[in-house]
Amino acid sequence: MKHRFSKYVALSVAxxxxxxPVYWMFTISLKSxxxxxxxxxxxxxxTPTLExxxxxxxxxxxxxxxxxxxxxxxxxxxxxxxxxxxxxxxLARFRLPYNLDSRLSMWILSTRMFPAIVTAVPLFxxxxxxxxxxxxxxxxxxxxxxxxxxVVWMMRGFFDEVPRDLEEAALVDGDSRMGALFRVVLxxxxxxxxxxxxxxxxxxxxxxxxxxxxTQTDASMTLPVGIAGRVxxxxxxxxxxxxxxxxxxxxxxxxxxxMQKYLVRGLSMGAVKG
Amino acid sequence: xxxxxxxxxxxxxxxxxxxxxxLAPAVxxxxxxxxxxxxxxxxxxxxxxxxxxxxxxxxxxSDNFFLTAMAHTFVYAIAALTCEFLLxxxxxxxxxxxxxxxxxxxxxxLVPMMLPPVxxxxxxxxxxNPNFGAVNxxxxxxxxxxxxxxxxxxxxxAMLSVIAVDVWQWTxxxxxxxxxxxxAIPQEPYEAALxxxxxxxxxxxxxxxxxLKPAILIVLLLRTMDLLRVFDQIFILTEGGPGFATETISxxxxxxxxxxxxxxxxxAMSFVLLIVTNVISVFYIRVLKHETQIQ
Numbered sequence: 135m136k137h138r139f140s141k142y143v144a145l146s147v148a149x150x151x152x153x154x155p156v157y158w159m160f161t162i163s164l165k166s167x168x169x170x171x172x173x174x175x176x177x178x179x180x181t182p183t184l185e186x187x188x189x190x191x192x193x194x195x196x197x198x199x200x201x202x203x204x205x206x207x208x209x210x211x212x213x214x215x216x217x218x219x220x221x222x223x224x225l226a227r228f229r230l231p232y233n234l235d236s237r238l239s240m241w242i243l244s245t246r247m248f249p250a251i252v253t254a255v256p257l258f259x260x261x262x263x264x265x266x267x268x269x270x271x272x273x274x275x276x277x278x279x280x281x282x283x284x285v286v287w288m289m290r291g292f293f294d295e296v297p298r299d300l301e302e303a304a305l306v307d308g309d310s311r312m313g314a315l316f317r318v319v320l321x322x323x324x325x326x327x328x329x330x331x332x333x334x335x336x337x338x339x340x341x342x343x344x345x346x347x348x349t350q351t352d353a354s355m356t357l358p359v360g361i362a363g364r365v366x367x368x369x370x371x372x373x374x375x376x377x378x379x380x381x382x383x384x385x386x387x388x389x390x391x392x393m394q395k396y397l398v399r400g401l402s403m404g405a406v407k408g
Numbered sequence: 409x410x411x412x413x414x415x416x417x418x419x420x421x422x423x424x425x426x427x428x429x430x431l432a433p434a435v436x437x438x439x440x441x442x443x444x445x446x447x448x449x450x451x452x453x454x455x456x457x458x459x460x461x462x463x464x465x466x467x468x469x470s471d472n473f474f475l476t477a478m479a480h481t482f483v484y485a486i487a488a489l490t491c492e493f494l495l496x497x498x499x500x501x502x503x504x505x506x507x508x509x510x511x512x513x514x515x516x517x518l519v520p521m522m523l524p525p526v527x528x529x530x531x532x533x534x535x536x537n538p539n540f541g542a543v544n545x546x547x548x549x550x551x552x553x554x555x556x557x558x559x560x561x562x563x564x565x566a567m568l569s570v571i572a573v574d575v576w577q578w579t580x581x582x583x584x585x586x587x588x589x590x591x592a593i594p595q596e597p598y599e600a601a602l603x604x605x606x607x608x609x610x611x612x613x614x615x616x617x618x619x620l621k622p623a624i625l626i627v628l629l630l631r632t633m634d635l636l637r638v639f640d641q642i643f644i645l646t647e648g649g650p651g652f653a654t655e656t657i658s659x660x661x662x663x664x665x666x667x668x669x670x671x672x673x674x675x676a677m678s679f680v681l682l683i684v685t686n687v688i689s690v691f692y693i694r695v696l697k698h699e700t701q702i703q
Contacts, residue, residue, distance in 0.1 A: 249637035279441035
């Protein structure tokens with residue numbers, strides 16, 4: 135009984151520690167500026183206002199950053215999914231000579247292990263030479279490559295779980311390889327594909343370093359870069375920043391809740407099947 | 409029958425090429441955007457004002473800022489990894505049994521780790537602000553003098569603050585992976601331990617820990633790689649300051665390249681970081697392979 139009680143205490147403390155900081159930011163985004171400096175800090179009793187949201191997304195350019203973030207995340211996710219799923223299917227189903235398939239898998243995984251800053255410097259120089267700095271295209275290209283190893287590893291795991299007999303039956307029935315992939319295998323791995331897509335969306339949406347390096351104009355910067363630009367300036371607009379932060383969180387939370395089941399697997403690149 | 413023979417013939421004609429055709433686009437993209445940049449970066453790192461040479465690499469050894477940034481990175485990584493691991497393991501052990509509201513608990517824990525790191529930085533800047541932050545506000549309410557507690561603005565507390573933010577954001581991840589690992593352990597060894605009359609500690613030491621080792625190694629590997637390259641939250645919280653107090657290697661490379669435009673030196677430093685992370689990950693993977701073979 136005592137043990138059970140201590141368990142729920144620990145649980146409540148962990149819950150409060152996880153959620154209270156984020157809740158605090160939401161309150162700042164809804165408080166008028168006078169309430170920001172009230173002491174003791176009001177957690178619940180304040181009059182909510184949407185003025186900071188109006189200022190961030192109507193008066194200032196955060197609406198534009200939001201659209202850029204969405205466009206970049208969606209297009210780069212689609213590209214990574216198409217390229218990665220074909221590669222993953224090949225690695226899952228064909229044995230290549232000289233162990234090439236397992237060597238390629240390891241090589242693909244290793245490209246994801248590079249610290250971002252290592253490729254950020256040369257990618258900046260390459261994009262500068264290609265005159266792609268401050269364009270969405272630069273970010274889409276970089277994020278596609280960044281998500282690709284992840285898609286390959288996740289989808290390879292999901293393909294491995296589909297029994298080969300099903301495809302072989304389709305092949306015997308006169309389907310081509312690609313036909314079997316599209317009509318038999320892909321529908322079976324659809325939940326895994328969806329989870330992988332959501333992961334790529336989240337990664338691209340959250341990404342900061344490449345976006346900071348590659349985009350500096352209002353027309354091209356993503357939401358994290360826009361938020362960071364306001365933080366490091368001399369005078370910080372706390373309300374505006376919190377409002378932008380709150381909006382940046384919402385799609386992430388919706389997505390994360392929708393694919394909870396695959397979360398551990400996704401975060402560990404398929405290494406742990408939780 | 410004739411139909412299937414025709415198709416299997418067609419299959420064998422295209423068969424040997426198909427696996428390569430499916431792989432080619434992905435491999436091409438990775439070559440162009442992961443491998444080519446590395447090669448490009450090597451050539452940049454070998455160019456100095458005086459022409460081609462190893463100048464950028466010899467400069468590293470006498471650059472105190474570089475050595476300090478490396479030391480900060482390791483302090484940050486070791487401290488955060490230790491806290492995250494111990495807290496995550498404790499929570500996982502505590503919750504590896506039927507309790508009410510586990511779904512809600514899991515869902516709530518997702519919140520910190522799914523947050524964009526930039527937003528996590530914003531959240532904690534708001535909380536730790538000395539004048540109106542909730543942390544000092546709450547401490548003041550319970551009668552603690554907060555005069556000297558300036559957190560991210562204090563040279564003494566800044567490193568502690570950025571480590572705490574990482575622990576807040578990533579302990580849930582360690583917890584979730586270890587919980588998944590715990591739940592994959594079969595019941596039999598526990599029943600055997602119970603029959604043998606093992607104490608709780610003995611059961612943990614000789615049953616749980618060895619069986620959990622692969623999950624532990626994977627989570628430590630993934631966290632170590634992330635911690636050594638940390639950039640986003642520190643950039644938002646302190647920008648490496650005050651002074652140089654929280655400057656990690658990624659921040660120093662960023663500053664060298666994009667504030668001082670010394671790309672050659674930045675590239676040289678990034679290779680050292682790449683080698684360090686590679687050596688550490690190879691070490692983890694060796695241990696992991698060894699462990700899984702034993703089992």
